[in-house]
Amino acid sequence: MAALLPLVQQLLSGFAPQDLNASAPNVTHVSSTTGTPPLSLSSLITLVLSFSALRDWMKLVVLGGIIEMCRRFVFGGFNKFIGSFFITACFEEQDSSYEWMMVWLSKQPSWSKARQVQVSTSSFANNAAIFVDGEDDINTRFKSSRRLAYLPSLSTTYNLWYRNRWMTITRVQNQTGLWGSKEQTLYVSIMTRDHGILNSLLQEARRDYILAQEHKMCVYVSDTSNNWRHVACREKRSMQSIILDPGVKDVLIEDAKDFLRSKEWYAERGIPFRRGYLLYGVPGAGKTSLIHAISGELGLDVYILSLSRIGLDDSALSELVNALPQRCVALMEDIDAAFTNGLNREPIGTATDTQEVDSKPMPGAPPPPPTTSRLSLSGLLNALDGVGAQEGRILFATTNKYSVLDPALCRPGRMDLHIEFKLASKFQARQLFNRFYLPKDDPDTIETGNDKEEGSEDSGYDSTEKNPDSNACVPTFGTKHSARGPQLEPKAIRELAVRFASACPEREISMATLQGFLMSYKTRPVEAVADVKGWVEKERSEKVNKK
Ligand SMILES: Nc1ncnc2c1ncn2[C@@H]1O[C@H](COP(=O)(O)OP(=O)(O)OP(=O)(O)O)[C@@H](O)[C@H]1O
Structure with a gap:
């Protein structure tokens, strides 16, 4: 570059005509100590224009620009004209x-x-x-x-x-x-x-x-940009496939239906039109399953608010709650897990933020990885019932640790109905057995409906097909699964169900565990009843060993 400079200067001085300087008497020339000829802007332009080729190029550029402008104008106008006929x-x-x-x-x-x-x-x-x-x-x-x-x-x-x-x-x-x-x-x-x-x-x-989507229920989750994203449409789960103690399901479904019918009632009394249900209790008792079944029954889509999602903070949560549609189910699973950093009502960043206080970074240490959640309890409470909280939504929250929840979170208006889920009763064990082995159309069957997830179609024991040797297990290959087992009369299955329930201890085993046991006897109800006692003993001793 430095080598080129003198060359250019020499070139310019060679081309600079004497009369140029004379024709511009008012121009002040800055003389250079290095011998560079004085050159003003106007003289430079005049010099450039003195090349005929350059003049032609510039004409070409200007002309091309004008043509392109006209083209855009004409096409833009044409598109606008055509667009005026369309919506x-x-x-x-x-x-x-x-x-x-x-x-x-x-x-x-x-x-x-x-x-x-x-x-x-x-x-x-x-x-x-x-x-x-x-x-x-x-x-x-x-x-x-x-x-x-x-x-x-x-x-x-x-x-x-x-x-x-x-x-x-x-x-x-x-x-x-x-x-x-x-x-x-x-x-x-x-x-x-x-x-x-x-x-x-x-x-x-x-x-x-x-x-x-008539027989489906759509599930939405929030993405990292805090938008609701549709993830799946699932087959609705029938309410009958959820086995709870008598009356529990009815209370919940009636309350939810009544709520959805009462928009005006709420408006007349100035009560915010929203309802919250808190389902708490042991794991594997049917909390999540019941929420899915109720959502299907009410024809509402489920919006999953994952409180422990990385990057979720107070403002993101309130943004998500505000973006909920008018009639929907908002689901917060394991609500206690969102506050592993400590239950408090202070916004994140204040002195009581346990995480910030406890884990001060070492000088020079790399920045800590993002925490699972930046959510505070007050942020959650505000999102649930702040000014912007969406009207007409049903909130379901689940937890296995009811006692650690802040009373402010559980108060009526936020969580209106609290329902406890316990370990399986003998009644539930009997109903579960019936659901597994009775034919679909039997009045005692807990109808499985569209519940494909649980393998209902696959696990059926079809006793309507007559088999002369009712206790024989006929191993077959390539036939329907339900036709593989021995065929029993519904009456016999009901009797087996009673025996099964009497062998199951009251409130000791979860429904999910019982379901897991029966899954390994899909087509063998008689063996299931014969083995249940030994299995219960094994479960008990395993529990003792774990403690
Ligand atoms: N009361 C019930 N009736 C029918 N099936 C049940 C019941 N409880 C549990 N199950 C079965 O057990 C499995 C787990 O149930 P689910 O996830 O609903 O339990 P949960 O209470 O939400 O558990 P967690 O608290 O661990 O999330 C499901 O496959 C479900 O079909």
């Missing part, structure tokens, strides 16, 4: 309306003729995509296989007709945030100026979606 709506992936549209799209006959599609096996595809024909058969045979689905290709525009209106659909994917997370957006343009058409499309899409 365009965009649907973002994280919003429920995106799924409504995907379900609606799946029902359009013209979609089946699409020549460019994206094939997906993502979890999203299980919810709102266009399934590949015959997939269901495959899924029944190979439970673990993922469902295949067609999605509209990214960045491809599809043309459809809706109510005699031309419509285009485009799905695009954009990168959002710093961590490369991707968001999809669906653009729908309808050739109309009537917003009624768009409204009717949205209503139709929502109706289709509700119908498609």
